[in-house]
Amino acid sequence: MTIQHLHAGVDAAPDSAVAVPVEPALRALVVAGIAAEHAEAVDRDARFPAEAIAAAKAHRLMSLFVPAEFGGEGADLAVVADVAYALGRACASTAMIFAMHQTKVACLVEHGRGQPWHDDLLRRLAREQFLLASSTTEGQGGGNVRSSAAAIEPDGTHVTLDRAATVISYGAEADGVVTTARRAPDAAPSDQVLAVFLKEDYALERLSGWETLGMRGTSSFGFRLRARGLPAQVLPVPYQAIHAQTMTPVSHILWSSAWAGIAAGAVERAQAFTRQAARGAGGQLPPGASHYGKAASSLRTLRTLIAGALDRYAQARGDAKALSSLDVQTAVTMLKVEASELAVATVSSALRACGLAGYRQDGAFSIGRALRDILSAPIMIHNDRITANLAATGLMSTVPASLRD
Known part of the structure; x- marks a missing residue:
């Protein structure tokens, strides 16, 4: 299953979901609105986004991954990724907190379900809307x-x-x-x-x-x-298996979705600036319009990358051998590297599209907060560490002799 929002253009209405269950999507928009209202204060004061997380709990977003048998939504990863994307457009910190929490819940569901203590925890999480760090x-x-x-x-x-x-x-x-x-x-x-x-x-x-x-x-x-x-x-499954089968793919997909949301918010501002500048100049595009085109294009590439990862994970989910294969592990690991770099490039292009209006910290077209937030993406588990580990792993594998191998 893929996500409508990840394929839609920047101009698409944020509630125009078809592939996403309507109710979680609408609840996410309400929470995103609250997150956006407090995002500047959260950033300025370096404080926990209490209002947004309280709203997420009130709208039962914390238990999206929890199976219905335990009182949760039983949502799949595509739905949760779409919520992370919506929150990323509003407040980066809220989106990243949501993504980290949902990754932990996914690990409990996939590797703790069937154990009495963990089953009871899932029921409590759905009932009390726990936030897991x-x-x-x-x-x-x-x-x-x-x-x-x-x-x-x-x-x-x-x-x-x-x-x-x-x-x-x-x-x-x-x-x-x-x-x-x-x-x-x-x-x-x-x-x-x-x-x-x-x-x-x-x-x-x-x-x-x-x-x-x-x-x-x-x-x-x-x-x-x-x-x-x-x-x-203590979960009965070795962490090595949890890391390969759930922790890495889910975290990389949800982090990337949050980063894509941050990038989308910046592109939206660049689009609004470009339109306003063109109207003010009698239809003449401003000097930075080409950078808006680059930003919009790289955002499309980023969302397509995430959508592909969602499809890949959905096909392999539940198959330990497939999830642990070198091809799948390389793809989900490199998703983090590629998505983080693309997100930074997208926000940077959006900044250049807005020019000084984007560089300023005040005003409707400021890109400053988005740029500062997205710069964390390549160094949150450093991309160099990831690529070095992949290089070491690749030395132990055979180079394919044909496209069909």
Whole structure:
């Protein structure tokens, strides 16, 4: 299934969804409106987008991925991606928080369902609209999410985790944290599990601040996480499988959808500026009109890229062998690299289309916030790290001898 919004032109009405269930799409537009209203304050004050997330909870967007049997929407990834796109047009921080939360929910649904504790968590999430944070980076490892220092340790009938996280985005505002860890104190750093701790299970000690160029509202402070819970709170599936089959494809698709939304918002402003300038000049296009054309074209390419990834994931979902294949892993991994670079190029072209009006921080055509936010995309798990890892993996594979191999 693909998304109508990802194929529609910039001029398409935002509620003209056909391939997306109408009710979630309309609710997303309401939440996006609230997010847009507070986006400047969220950015200026570097604060959590409390109003937008409260609206998302009130409109039951937090449980979109949760199966209907547990009280959720049972939506597929295309619907959730479309919501991330709509939110990205309004407030980048809100969109990224939504994308990170939904990635964690997808991991629970795909790899925890059928386990009593996790089934109960899914019911509570749907009922109480929990917001789940992610803790996958740690210490000096930074963006290497496939290596953990802290381990799950037995403590009588419970388990504990003491983890110094490089960042836990919106950790202080979350209702729970989904975190990677070594399986046991004697396990290798790459022998990881995924565990879920609810707010009553842990304490956070702030270790670092979050004074950044963009994405300021994600509140991605560094924390020391001290948690204690039941062994059942650790997912039974090795994190290696979760990472390949769900974490990477879902996060890269949802991040890319949020970035595409940011880019679409910038293109929309560039379009409005170009039209206004042309009207004021008797139909003569302004000098930056060619840059608007580039922005609109690269946005179409970006959305087509995401739509292709959605189709690929939908075809492979549930097939562990297919999801773990080199072709699929390379495609979903490179989606992040290609989408982030395209999104930056799109916003940059939109800025040049608007000229000084886009460069200014005030005014209806300002592109400044979108540019600052989108510059985080290539360095959020650095693209250089991703391409280097892919190069190492590719050395172990055979170069195809024909187009049909």
